[in-house]
Amino acid sequence: MMTHATRILTVDDSPSMRALLLHALTAQGFHVEQAEDGQAALEWLAMNEVDVVITDINMPRMDGFGLIEHLRGSARHADRPILVLSTESSDEKKQRARNAGATGWIVKPFDADKLASAVRRVTH
Amino acid sequence: MSDLSGIPRSANPVRIAILQGDARASADPAVEFSTILGSCVATCLYDPVARIGGMNHFLLAEPPSHKSQTDFDEHYGLFLMELLVNEMLALGAAKPRLKARLYGGANLHERLAPIGSANAAFARRFIRDERIALVHEDLEGHQARRVNFQPTSGRVRCLVAKYDAVPTDKPLRRPQSACGEVELF
Numbered sequence: 333m334m335t336h337a338t339r340i341l342t343v344d345d346s347p348s349m350r351a352l353l354l355h356a357l358t359a360q361g362f363h364v365e366q367a368e369d370g371q372a373a374l375e376w377l378a379m380n381e382v383d384v385v386i387t388d389i390n391m392p393r394m395d396g397f398g399l400i401e402h403l404r405g406s407a408r409h410a411d412r413p414i415l416v417l418s419t420e421s422s423d424e425k426k427q428r429a430r431n432a433g434a435t436g437w438i439v440k441p442f443d444a445d446k447l448a449s450a451v452r453r454v455t456h
Numbered sequence: 457m458s459d460l461s462g463i464p465r466s467a468n469p470v471r472i473a474i475l476q477g478d479a480r481a482s483a484d485p486a487v488e489f490s491t492i493l494g495s496c497v498a499t500c501l502y503d504p505v506a507r508i509g510g511m512n513h514f515l516l517a518e519p520p521s522h523k524s525q526t527d528f529d530e531h532y533g534l535f536l537m538e539l540l541v542n543e544m545l546a547l548g549a550a551k552p553r554l555k556a557r558l559y560g561g562a563n564l565h566e567r568l569a570p571i572g573s574a575n576a577a578f579a580r581r582f583i584r585d586e587r588i589a590l591v592h593e594d595l596e597g598h599q600a601r602r603v604n605f606q607p608t609s610g611r612v613r614c615l616v617a618k619y620d621a622v623p624t625d626k627p628l629r630r631p632q633s634a635c636g637e638v639e640l641f
Contacts, residue, residue, distance in 0.1 A: 334534070345576055346534075346538060346541075346555075346586060347585045347586060348534055348537070348581075348582050348585045349534060349538065350585060351585070352534060355640075356533075359460065369503050384609065390542050390545060390546075392551070411484075419535060419538050419539050419542055420542075421637075426639070430641045434638040434641060435640065435641060436635060436636070436638065436639060437638075437639045437641070439636060440531075440534075440535050440635045441531035441532050441534065441535035441636060442531070442636040443636030446636045446637075446638050447636060447638070448639065449638070450638045453640065454640065
């Protein structure tokens with residue numbers, strides 16, 4: 333049976349963080365696409381398929397909360413795993429993400445093995 | 457080493473020490489951030505329109521114990537940079553307007569690995585990759601520095617510090633709270 337590499341869309345406005353994520357996730361065998369904010373992610377997702385979204389919170393144009401709410405409002409993305417990856421760690425922000433429909437929360441600086449493990453858990 | 461913008465100082469500044477691992481921002485004209493640097497680097501960011509400034513102080517940490525010990529851990533430096541930028545944005549700064557000044561990264565011990573240069577290179581690369589304007593740098597060399605930064609004016613004073621005033625020149629491991637905690641809902 334043919335299997336494809338898990339496809340991940342990472343959403344982060346920092347080029348440095350995008351480079352770090354690209355390196356860490358491709359090294360773990362994932363196929364990685366990247367968007368620089370929530371708006372760019374929505375535009376990309378309108379035309380493409382993905383298995384899991386990993387998004388930052390603080391971003392221009394559309395932040396991570398807005399992205400999660402938009403995706404959960406669409407039948408196509410209602411069950412898509414969405415992991416938040418943020419420097420924030422307050423219970424209030426986590427609860428807001430959970431209420432918006434996020435699948436999980438990962439605190440930066442991330443550990444590549446833990447991040448990969450979380451991706452595998454939410455996609456299997 | 458001094459970098460003066462000509463803007464008068466507050467008569468009685470509220471001086472806040474920025475220690476290794478800290479990232480703070482302020483829009484209060486009375487505040488002055490202060491730090492002492494050996495191998496560490498301090499990034500001073502300033503939004504001249506919003507008149508908001510912030511400073512961090514980092515030393516690239518050794519990776520977690522289960523990782524290779526051969527490289528410095530840029531994840532942690534990136535985390536402190538992002539923390540600083542986010543603190544600035546939370547107060548109303550805009551990333552495209554940010555201007556950066558970089559200080560520190562001295563190589564205090566000739567016999568040891570050039571930790572200061574590694575920190576300086578990381579800071580320069582981050583500022584370049586994030587497309588933040590680098591308006592001044594005072595990096596590397598062999599002397600410790602004391603840096604005072606007024607966040608609402610962007611004014612910086614950087615002076616040579618006594619070697620024994622530098623609190624530490626060894627990279628620290630990531631704090632336990634900074635190891636990528638995962639919580640699935």
